[in-house]
Amino acid sequence: MTNVICEPRMRGKTTRMIVESHKRQIPIVVSNATQVKIIIEQAKEMDKEIPKPISAFDLLRNRERYNLIHGVLIDEASAVLSIVLGARIEGMTVTKED
Numbered sequence: 001m002t003n004v005i006c007e008p009r010m011r012g013k014t015t016r017m018i019v020e021s022h023k024r025q026i027p028i029v030v031s032n033a034t035q036v037k038i039i040i041e042q043a044k045e046m047d048k049e050i051p052k053p054i055s056a057f058d059l060l061r062n063r064e065r066y067n068l069i070h071g072v073l074i075d076e077a078s079a080v081l082s083i084v085l086g087a088r089i090e091g092m093t094v095t096k097e098d
Contacts, residue, residue: 022048031079056083
């Protein structure tokens with residue numbers, strides 16, 4: 001199941017990802033190492049133990065290091081996708097699953 005959260009900035013999207021990561025024990029993929037540190041700190045402040053977040057660059061470089069059989073959560077998907085594709089994202093669609 002893919003759950004898409006679409007909200008303006010500063011409306012709790014990352015917080016929701018941390019809660020979901022804690023509950024399901026699957027990692028969050030983010031755009032860069034700075035975001036990894038921010039999410040680790042935010043999870044500590046929330047008293048939520050989560051798997052270590054993964055930067056998109058590290059995932060591309062070291063894919064074999066990660067066991068992602070149970071899936072991942074992606075924070076700021078357009079930024080992650082931009083890194084994976086090496087291009088600025090001008091638009092995209094997602095399918096809302098029922």
